[in-house]
Amino acid sequence: KQEVTQIPAALSVPEGENLVLNCSFTDSAIYNLQWFRQDPGKGLTSLLLIQSSQREQTSGRLNASLDKSSGRSTLYIAASQPGDSATYLCAVTLLRVTGGGNKLTFGTGTQLKVEL
Amino acid sequence: SQTIHQWPATLVQPVGSPLSLECTVEGTSNPNLYWYRQAAGRGLQLLFYSVGIGQISSEVPQNLSASRPQDRQFILSSKKLLLSDSGFYLCAWSVQGSYGYTFGSGTRLTVV
Numbered sequence: 530k531q532e533v534t535q536i537p538a539a540l541s542v543p544e545g546e547n548l549v550l551n552c553s554f555t556d557s558a559i560y561n562l563q564w565f566r567q568d569p570g571k572g573l574t575s576l577l578l579i580q581s582s583q584r585e586q587t588s589g590r591l592n593a594s595l596d597k598s599s600g601r602s603t604l605y606i607a608a609s610q611p612g613d614s615a616t617y618l619c620a621v622t623l624l625r626v627t628g629g630g631n632k633l634t635f636g637t638g639t640q641l642k643v644e645l
Numbered sequence: 646s647q648t649i650h651q652w653p654a655t656l657v658q659p660v661g662s663p664l665s666l667e668c669t670v671e672g673t674s675n676p677n678l679y680w681y682r683q684a685a686g687r688g689l690q691l692l693f694y695s696v697g698i699g700q701i702s703s704e705v706p707q708n709l710s711a712s713r714p715q716d717r718q719f720i721l722s723s724k725k726l727l728l729s730d731s732g733f734y735l736c737a738w739s740v741q742g743s744y745g746y747t748f749g750s751g752t753r754l755t756v757v
C-alpha cells in the first residue's frame with residue numbers, strides 16, 4: 530500500500546526566506562506526482578505536476594523535483610511571501626491499472642506560515 | 646477550458662436526514678471522477694471513483710453512496726446522515742491516461 534509522508538508538518542518562516550518542503554512515498558512505481566495548495570476552508574489548487582519520466586517542474590517561484598528511485602520529492606519556494614501561507618499537499622498516482630481510475634494518494638500536508 | 650462545479654458550498658444537516666451533493670465537469674469528455682473527504686485535522690480520504698457512466702468503485706465501507714447518471718455528473722448521497730459524516734467533501738476529475746487532478750471548491754458538511 531502506497532504511503533505518502535510530508536515533513537515538516539508545520540513550518541513558520543520570515544518573509545523573503547527560501548524554503549523546502551519534503552514529500553516521501555513508499556512505492557516508487559508512480560505515474561506522476563502532484564503538488565497542491567489548500568487555503569483554509571477551500572478546495573485544492575494544483576501547483577505543479579511531475580510525470581514519472583521527469584526530474585523537475587518549475588512555475589514562477591516554485592520548483593518541484595522528483596527522485597523516483599529514492600521515493601522523494603521536494604517543493605522549493607523562493608523568496609517566500611505572506612500570501613504563500615497555506616497547507617501544501619503532495620499526492621502520487623500509481624502506475625495506471627486498466628479501469629483503476631488513476632487514484633491519488635495524498636501526503637499528510639505541511640502547514641506553512643510566512644510572517645511579515 | 647475545463648471547469649468543475651461543486652455545490653452547495655456549506656451544508657448543515659440533522660442526524661438521520663438525507664444528503665445529496667452534486668459535482669459537474671465542463672469542457673472534457675469521459676473524465677475519471679472522484680469524491681474525497683477531509684475530516685477535521687486529518688488527511689484526504691478517497692471515498693468513491695468512477696471511470697464511466699454508471700461505474701462506481703467504493704474505497705471504504707461507509708454510510709455514503711455515489712452515482713454517475715451522466716458522463717460529467719457525479720453525485721454523493723446518503724439516506725441517513727451520521728455525526729461522523731461531517732467533513733469537507735471534495736470532488737475531482739482527471740483525464741484517463743493523463744495528467745493530474747483538478748479539484749472542486751468543496752462542500753463543508755456539518756451534521757448536527
